[in-house]
Amino acid sequence: MxxxxxxxxxxxxxxxxxxxxxxxxxxxxxxxxxxxxNLMAIVQRMLGGIDKFSLISVPFFILGANVMKNGGIANRILIWVQVWVGHLKGGLALSTEAACMFFGAVSGSSPATVVAIGGLMYPALLKSGYDNGFTTGLITSSGSVALLIPPSISAIIYGAVTGASVGALFMAGVGAGLLYGLLYLLYSVWYAHKKGIYQDQKTSWKERVKATKEAAWALGIPIIIMGGIYGGIFTPTEASGVSAVYAILVSMFVYKEMDLKKLVKTCIDSAETTAQVMMLLAAASAFGWILTVGQVPQALSKCLIHASVTKVTFLLLTNVILLVAGMFIDGSSAIVIMAPLLYPLAIGLGISPIHYGVIMVANAAIGMFTPPFGMNLFVAQPITNNTMVTIIKGVMPFVIISVIALIIITYVPSISLFLPQLVYGRRL
Incomplete structure (x- = not known):
């Protein structure tokens, strides 16, 4: 079978x-x-796979991301970041990555981040002297950080598949996401120095205060999400609902860039995306159950024991498998397919389920723009009007940087586990 x-x-x-x-x-x-x-057992497993409280947050985070993209919130976040770092060497590239990190912290969606930030920054980067390859690669790859920085839909999916704490995964994603983004920032600065690209004029404090005031409502979203979760006010699931409602109210009544008609269309688009995610999880649940019935994880565990596979080797194998899988299927699909197989083996080797989840999500992030079928490659194509060959050439340096970040995240677990251990006060 x-x-x-x-x-x-x-x-x-x-x-x-x-x-x-x-x-x-x-x-x-x-x-x-x-x-x-009876085949009804498969149907029951599929329904059971999506009948989980933690998955209620998925449609709300998806809706919130789309509202922020269409309601003027993303644009204000970008302007706010730019007035603070735009004057630095490579400031426009820094603004792009920082805005992606910030938007990722309020959306959790990599393609949405590419669309929201890339569409605004691509012409500006070219005008400032960045070549087309670097610009295309930066825009295509920078959105991937959204999968690591909470709230992350991929982390929620990993938690649903394995039973790991979503709250702890969110906390672990902070350190990993900051490291991931930091390497991109350093590369951008090095590139700007190498090419002699000028920086924008330094903005005055008056302009910074003005931009901060205009973005204040947008900046409130991560405070609500992360502050509410870490402060014990509400769960990650409740935070998703609060953030979606907050984004709608700000877009419609504060910034006034979203009317009822636009909101309805945004809700429909969000429902379609949610349906795709839920169908994937339902199918993966049945697939994982058959693997369990067939005792595949147990057989693999015995093979690893007989082969004397160490923790270091197992983590290396995990990364290789997931990086290859990410070339052909999206990160969430790779997680739902591979987690039922690999998770029990990781636990058996004494690897933290939270740290292992961050590793899986980091691989999913890289898979979002890894040729030939990374989703961000196709999302970036209409934004940049480049051929797929040009886009693939542009992302290759960022693939290398991301793999370096992945290696550090994999073999320095304290980067991911420091914050959740601090909050939970125990080993994870």
């Missing part, structure tokens, strides 16, 4: 079937052909 399961899955993916279709079809077919149990 397990051989048929993987064979059908790879065949479906090879013929470019949607991931949820590939997972569902392979699960139903292999189970129906090689098991005497």
């Amino acid at each position: 397990i051989a048929a399961l993987f064979l059908l899955l790879f065949l479906m993916l090879f013929f470019a079937a949607p991931v949820f279709v590939a997972l569902s079809f392979s699960s139903l077919s292999s189970f129906g052909l090689f098991s005497n149990m």
Whole structure:
């Protein structure tokens, strides 16, 4: 049954079937052909996979990201960042990455970050002297940090699949996301110095105060989300609802860039995205259950024990597997497929489930712009009007930088675990 399961899955993916279709079809077919149990068991597992309290936050975070993108919040965040760092060497590139980090902290969506920030910054970067390759690569890759910095939809999905604490995953993502973004910032500064790109004029304190006042309502969103969670006021799930409502109120009644018609369209788009995520999770739940019934994790665990695989080697193998998977499927799909297999092995080797979750999410972040099928590559194409070959060439230096960040995150667990251990007061 397990051989048929993987064979059908790879065949479906090879013929470019949607991931949820590939997972569902392979699960139903292999189970129906090689098991005497009722097929309703698969349906029950699919429903059980999405019948989880933590997943309630997914539609709210998706809605919040789309409202911020369409309601003027993203634009004000970008302007605010630019008046503070735009005068530094490579300031415009720094503004782009910093804005992506900030927008990621309020949206949790990598493609939404590329659209919201990239559409505004691409022409400005070219005008300032950055070449097309660097500009395209920066815009395409910078949005990936949104998967690490909380709230992260990928972290929520990992928590739903494995049962790990979403709150702890959010906290762990702060350190990892800051490191990831910092390496991008350093590379941008080095590039600007190498190319002799001029910086913007330093803004006055009056302009900074003005920009801060205009962005104050937008800046309130991460304070509500992170302050509310860490302050014990509400859970990550409740924070998602509060942030979505707050974003709607600010967009409609403060900035007044979203009317009822625009809100309805935004809700419809968000519902479509939510449906795709939920179908993927439902199919992955059935797939993971069949793997468990077939005792695949147990068999892999025995193989690793007999092969004397160390923690260091296992983490290296995890990264290689997920990086290769990220070349062909999106990060969330890679997590829901691989987590049921790898998570039990990681726990057996004494790896922290929270640290392992951050590693998986970091791999998912890199997969968002890794050729040939990274989602951000296709999102960036209409924004930049470049060929796919040009975009792929542009992102390659950022792939290397991201892999360096991944290695540090993988083998220095304190970067991820410091904050959750500080809050929870125990080893995670």
